[in-house]
Amino acid sequence: MDVGRRPGARERRDGTTNGGIGTMPLDANGAFLSFRNVKKSYDQKTLVVKDFNLDVQKGEFITLLGPSGSGKSTVLMMLAGFEGVTSGDIVIAGQSVTRTAPYRRNIGMVFQNYALFPHMTIAENLAYPLRVRKMNKAAVKDRVNEYLRLIEMGSFGGRYPGQLSGGQRQRVALARALIFEPSLILMDEPLGALDKKLREQMQYEITRLHEQLGFTVIYVTHDQTEALTMSSRIAVFNDGVVQQCAAPAQLYERPSNAFVADFIGENNFIPGKVDRIEGGKARVTVAGGGTITADAAEGLKAGADCVLSIRPEKLFIKPTSHAYDNELVAEHVTHHYVGDFIRFYFRVAEGTEITIKVLNDLAAPDLKAGDKASLVWLAKDCIAFPA
Amino acid sequence: MKHLPAYFTFWHILGHYSLKWTAYLVLAFLMLPIVIIVPLSFNAEPYFTFTDGMLALDPAAYSTRWYQAIFSDANWLLSIKNSFLIGALAATLSTVLGTIAAVGLSSPVMPFKRLITALLLSPMIVPLIIIAAGMFFFYTRFNLVGSYAGLVIAHAALGVPFVIITVTATLSGFDRSLYNAGISMGASPVKVFWDVVIPLIRPGVISGGLFAFVTSFDEVVLVLFLAGPEQRTIPRQMFSGLREQINPTILAVATLLILISIALLVTLEILRRRSERMRGTEF
Ligand SMILES: Nc1ncnc2c1ncn2[C@@H]1O[C@H](COP(=O)(O)OP(=O)(O)OP(=O)(O)O)[C@@H](O)[C@H]1O
Numbered sequence: 001m002d003v004g005r006r007p008g009a010r011e012r013r014d015g016t017t018n019g020g021i022g023t024m025p026l027d028a029n030g031a032f033l034s035f036r037n038v039k040k041s042y043d044q045k046t047l048v049v050k051d052f053n054l055d056v057q058k059g060e061f062i063t064l065l066g067p068s069g070s071g072k073s074t075v076l077m078m079l080a081g082f083e084g085v086t087s088g089d090i091v092i093a094g095q096s097v098t099r100t101a102p103y104r105r106n107i108g109m110v111f112q113n114y115a116l117f118p119h120m121t122i123a124e125n126l127a128y129p130l131r132v133r134k135m136n137k138a139a140v141k142d143r144v145n146e147y148l149r150l151i152e153m154g155s156f157g158g159r160y161p162g163q164l165s166g167g168q169r170q171r172v173a174l175a176r177a178l179i180f181e182p183s184l185i186l187m188d189e190p191l192g193a194l195d196k197k198l199r200e201q202m203q204y205e206i207t208r209l210h211e212q213l214g215f216t217v218i219y220v221t222h223d224q225t226e227a228l229t230m231s232s233r234i235a236v237f238n239d240g241v242v243q244q245c246a247a248p249a250q251l252y253e254r255p256s257n258a259f260v261a262d263f264i265g266e267n268n269f270i271p272g273k274v275d276r277i278e279g280g281k282a283r284v285t286v287a288g289g290g291t292i293t294a295d296a297a298e299g300l301k302a303g304a305d306c307v308l309s310i311r312p313e314k315l316f317i318k319p320t321s322h323a324y325d326n327e328l329v330a331e332h333v334t335h336h337y338v339g340d341f342i343r344f345y346f347r348v349a350e351g352t353e354i355t356i357k358v359l360n361d362l363a364a365p366d367l368k369a370g371d372k373a374s375l376v377w378l379a380k381d382c383i384a385f386p387a
Numbered sequence: 388m389k390h391l392p393a394y395f396t397f398w399h400i401l402g403h404y405s406l407k408w409t410a411y412l413v414l415a416f417l418m419l420p421i422v423i424i425v426p427l428s429f430n431a432e433p434y435f436t437f438t439d440g441m442l443a444l445d446p447a448a449y450s451t452r453w454y455q456a457i458f459s460d461a462n463w464l465l466s467i468k469n470s471f472l473i474g475a476l477a478a479t480l481s482t483v484l485g486t487i488a489a490v491g492l493s494s495p496v497m498p499f500k501r502l503i504t505a506l507l508l509s510p511m512i513v514p515l516i517i518i519a520a521g522m523f524f525f526y527t528r529f530n531l532v533g534s535y536a537g538l539v540i541a542h543a544a545l546g547v548p549f550v551i552i553t554v555t556a557t558l559s560g561f562d563r564s565l566y567n568a569g570i571s572m573g574a575s576p577v578k579v580f581w582d583v584v585i586p587l588i589r590p591g592v593i594s595g596g597l598f599a600f601v602t603s604f605d606e607v608v609l610v611l612f613l614a615g616p617e618q619r620t621i622p623r624q625m626f627s628g629l630r631e632q633i634n635p636t637i638l639a640v641a642t643l644l645i646l647i648s649i650a651l652l653v654t655l656e657i658l659r660r661r662s663e664r665m666r667g668t669e670f
Pocket residue numbers: 042043048066067068069070071072073074075222
């Protein structure tokens with residue numbers, strides 16, 4: 001693969017793409033794409049998307065993540081123009097697009113079921129957006145070959161979509177969305193139909209093309225791992241509202257509310273009561289009687305109920321060489337052998353169980369059901385959210 | 388009997404064979420009147436029955452004189468020309484109108500879908516004689532009775548429901564995201580319709596058109612009401628032939644019609660398979 005050539009990163013070729021959106025000046029705040037107070041209702045009664053706000057920089061890989069029915073596809077459909085916006089505005093490169101016809105938006109789209117034209121060969125599928133743009137035949141041919149090489153399917157141009165495997169079809173669908181060099185690519189669960197192995201391969205492929213060509217992506221997925229590994233930022237969606245939009249590491253380490261803490265990855269929740277807050281740290285009394293120090297989340301008040309969240313891999317069982325600020329005695333319930341780690345279950349108080357992931361090494365403790373153990377962790381790994 | 392299950396009693400076996408033979412009898416009852424026409428049309432004598440010579444398979448008892456008669460009779464030639472002309476024009480008209488209607492009716496935003504579908508399909512359900520009478524009075528006002536245009540329009544109205552049904556059936560298997568994909572690549576809705584929708588629903592469109600053609604081709608009631616002597620079609624000519632000049636020419640024409648029907652059926656079957664293959668490759 002010739003990595004030195006970067007079709008999208010070099011200057012846009014004259015006349016071959018409609019420069020419209022791509023060459024416009026950026027927004028005042030520097031955002032390439034902005035959703036401003038976007039609301040959507042299908043039945044004029046309930047809002048499916050409630051006040052959606054998001055600023056996307058050029059070249060970012062943004063993932064919309066959220067439970068089923070939270071309105072992710074609806075946001076993509078509004079951006080692509082297949083659904084109207086009930087109120088609010090979508091701005092691309094400083095221009096509102098809510099009144100632009102979908103076929104004039106110059107946005108590439110990858111569909112979950114590939115949506116390749118079954119009556120056209122792979123080369124014809126790739127050539128279609130170029131033919132629509134009245135590019136001359138020789139240039140079309142060159143560009144199609146270039147993109148066939150890019151997705152490493154150089155010899156497949158003459159085949160029909162029906163003759164390809166799922167992963168190959170998805171690669172063609174991706175190339176077809178990229179080939180007319182749109183500045184924005186939308187993908188709605190593009191890998192949902194693939195098996196795990198192929199999915200990982202395609203994730204790598206998409207990331208590679210994104211880095212190589214530098215387009216902006218809005219990506220929808222159900223798969224957290226996929227979101228965490230691929231995105232520059234993830235917008236966690238619930239109930240039509242963005243709960244938090246942040247880089248993967250921040251989202252995982254510093255969730256801004258209990259929904260995000262619970263939705264992203266695994267988490268333990270321990271109910272408690274806030275004694276006092278000072279310097280961003282909260283002192284919390286938990287059900288079992290212990291006192292814990294934790295980072296105070298926004299909106300936490302002294303004297304109110306709260307929940308503490310700690311990731312299973314941030315907890316340790318005494319004796320340990322890890323530093324710690326908090327200690328809690330709990331009763332061992334059971335443990336599951338997973339392979340590279342062991343998953344321990346403890347009961348802190350009635351109704352509150354916590355999970356700990358322990359590396360399967362020589363230091364792994366040998367506990368029996370009913371044994372008491374001291375669990376320890378750092379204050380900075382623990383966040384107190386308002387209950 | 389080895390293929391019958393071992394637990395079959397005498398009554399099971401009796402039932403099995405009576406069902407089998409009844410089915411054969413019904414098939415014979417349906418097919419014989421049609422099949423018998425073919426040898427009779429080669430009769431050397433002007434009779435509608437098998438002559439002794441024919442039964443003895445004497446080559447002299449067979450001839451193609453009735454086929455020659457068709458092609459030397461101006462009336463028959465005119466009616467053949469009319470049938471094909473009116474059939475082709477009516478089929479084209481109903482294919483275009485029916486396809487447009489089916490595409491419109493398949494849109495998720497189309498209001499009053501059921502009502503409009505019922506109205507468009509009504510020519511299939513309303514008794515032909517009522518349609519014919521209605522058209523006769525209506526067309527008189529526009530001087531369409533006794534004209535080619537009148538017959539073409541009337542037959543197109545009969546053909547539209549077939550096109551709507553076949554095209555709707557192919558459209559139901561059409562993946563709407565293909566349409567959205569075309570749009571997202573910058574093609575206008577009309578362009579996507581031509582480049583993507585039409586090629587994929589083509590088998591349905593063509594078979595609808597063939598049905599419309601056949602409908603017009605063997606239609607006689609509307610022709611009796613609306614056609615003048617200039618617009619006589621094959622069925623109309625056969626109808627008068629039966630009463631005026633009784634000879635096996637009609638049988639020869641009927642044999643030709645059977646051949647045409649078989650050809651159309653084969654075409655339809657090929658199209659059906661093709662469309663199934665197309666769908667098979669969609670995912
Ligand atoms: N065309 C439509 N008409 C009416 N309601 C719709 C339509 N499309 C979606 N909805 C509703 O809008 C809500 C959000 O749907 P959407 O498809 O955006 O969810 P999603 O987040 O993409 O879910 P999933 O993860 O399951 O794909 C759902 O409650 C759904 O029922």
